[in-house]
Amino acid sequence: MDLHPKEIDLSLDRTWRLLDALGNPQDSLPPVIHIAGTNGKGSTLAMLRAGLEHAGKRVHAYTSPHLVRFHERIRLAGREISEDALCELLERTLAANAGHAVTFFEATTCAAFVAYAEVPGDVLLLEVGMGGRMDTTNVVSHPNLTVITPVAFDHQAFLGDTLAAIASEKAGILKRGVPCVVGRQQEEALDVIEAAAARLGVPLIARGQHWHVWEERGRLVFQDEQGLLDLPLPVLTGRHQIDNAGTALAALRALGHGEATCEAAVTRAVWPARMQRLRHGPLAAAAPDAELWLDGGHNAHASQAIAATLADLPRRPTHLVFAILANRDPADVLAPLAELAESLTAIAIPDEAASAAPDDVADAASQLGIPASVAPDVTVAVREIADRDPAARIVICGSLYLAGKVLEAAGDHGST
Template sequence: MFSLHPKLIDFDLSRLNSLMDKFDKPQNQLKNVIHIAGTNGKGSTASFLKEILEAHKFTVNVYTSPHLINFNERIRIRNKLISDELLIDILENIEAKNNNKPITFFEITTAAAFIAFQNYSSDFNIIETGLGGRLDATNIIDKKKLCVITKIGFDHTEFLGDEIEKIAFEKSGILREKIPVIIAKQRYNKAMETILNRASSIKAKVIYTEKISDRIKIGLKGKHQYENASTAYTAAKELLPAMCCLKTKDALNKVSWHGRIENIDQGEITKFRKNITILDGSHNQDGAYVLNEYLKQKPLLKWNLIIGMLNNRDIKSFVNTFKQHIHKAFVISIPNVSNSYKPNDMCSRLIGTGIETHPMKSFEEALKYSDRKTPLLITGSLYLAGYVLKINKTGIV
């Protein structure tokens, strides 16, 4: 698939539209599409919403990205990961009909999701954007039941722009005329203003999130997850006028979403640990802010840090956000990811943070030297989170 187009990201919807025409536009035959865009919280919001809908006995298909361990995680059909057999069959069909024409990896995966969801229909289809919104491959869907905009921040600025208004403009490109939109609480006023202006211009009904009580137990850690749960709850209320309060509470508590402030308390890694181990896939400033808020709530001594990041990230600013909680940092290249920072490069970029930093040859070496009795935070990338979960032999279902 990679060989068909040299660029991993290329905003041109004509390729996927042309391919989907050969399959009779499956994306426009899906029932009750909920389209989610935003910088942070898309996957968590989708997971909360999925659980609420399923608690009310509805079937749900979900398309998210990226995957952590197995590609199949991206496409969930009625509460199960797509099978290898079905996925291979769909991909072979796509390959045949595409006839070696240029197409990106994400466009192919999106095509596979649309075809799978058409063949195995559900009551609701939750579709998460990959990057941006206006020109994202998922945005070729014409018929939507509801749009959701999660928190918007600075990420992928080389593609979306380096001003929050530009980023919000791209994200709000998923909105459709007279289709309701749930807007999550925004950190930046200009982001909210941009979304509202877009909604007003196409007469899209704006629904602000209804905050749920922090006394309600939810399945994901961190105060920020109450914002994501509130966004999902508000969406569910719009979709299910007769929503059951008890079923909804149970659903919110049941949610799991790996690699998001995840406590590693079982598996292979625990053999090397005698204190708390937190894994988080954060990789941008808003993610670092969330980590800082979480660490402030933990009455512990300073943490050790294992970090690996893609080389287009500002690692110094990321770590500076929560550096007051960090004792030592062990820096690594993300295994099997060619565009991740090299350890020595990370060390040089972290000069001035005041953190004692050690370059490591591998995650396993970093784990060995990170002191099993000291609290440990592993972060910097969802790709690193996926590798760690694989090493830990964590099953994702």
């Protein structure tokens, strides 16, 4: 497929052209829940999927990026797309594209829309790739519901260098008259979302105004205008998952679902590489007495969530194994973790040309006061930490690409 030369090029012109060549599948989708935000999109979607599938719905889901296999991105009626179906779909998309310039994400998203239009489903959970306003997924004219999870700084080169600018891009998924569930936001971002909603006559269902969520006595308590829910804590680890659960619950309630669906959302969700405990596989064997965690968070907001989660765990010496893409500032991502980390071992992301140099990452960590070293790969890093501190808590983090490589090595393709 002849791809557009730019890896990221926010525009909808190529998407509209290709969709038209494919017969405009975006006009034949099942009811759509469109989800934007900086962090928490995937966890919120995973909870929505768990709840809706428990309610007997045939749930399509579109997420990105994948961790190990591309197939993870396209779920059809509860299952990852098969190899044969994916190949046939991409061949059809290649033929329809007829050699025109198109990006990888545009082509594969258009292909996914064909599958979602042709395979019977009751709902499509559609996650934005980047931003919202000019994202390839933003071609659905009338979704049933939109969702905006927390907005934070990320992809500033494409979305703007202020929180207001980034929030404006995220609010681009709002559609006239279609309700929008809004997760926890900083005031600057919320002001922008509220202004956009007012212009379009969008009913907002906003955290802190129309719904509230909190932890009380080891339970999750959710309250909205329909009443109170007293539920188990989310199965996904971390206090930030309380907020993500609240967003998912508000969306389910807006769609008319009851307590059983809501409980399934928080107790049955699966979302790999988000504060995932690694108990099996070669890394666990390399550090049998250590506590291993994996997280794909790759911006400061995600690191704050990791730090909060670690602070809630029983005290244990914490060591980081860290890799990051070269287009990100490691100091920004590491700063929230600096006070918790006893050490950092920098590695390169395997088979990733855009990985930051481990020496540069180690230098950034040292400047934050984190004792840092370099290792050739994640297994060596884990083994060296375990040799020094057998009962360590080891957190592998910094990049979803790294997380995917770790899961691939562990034989976990994130396909549960």
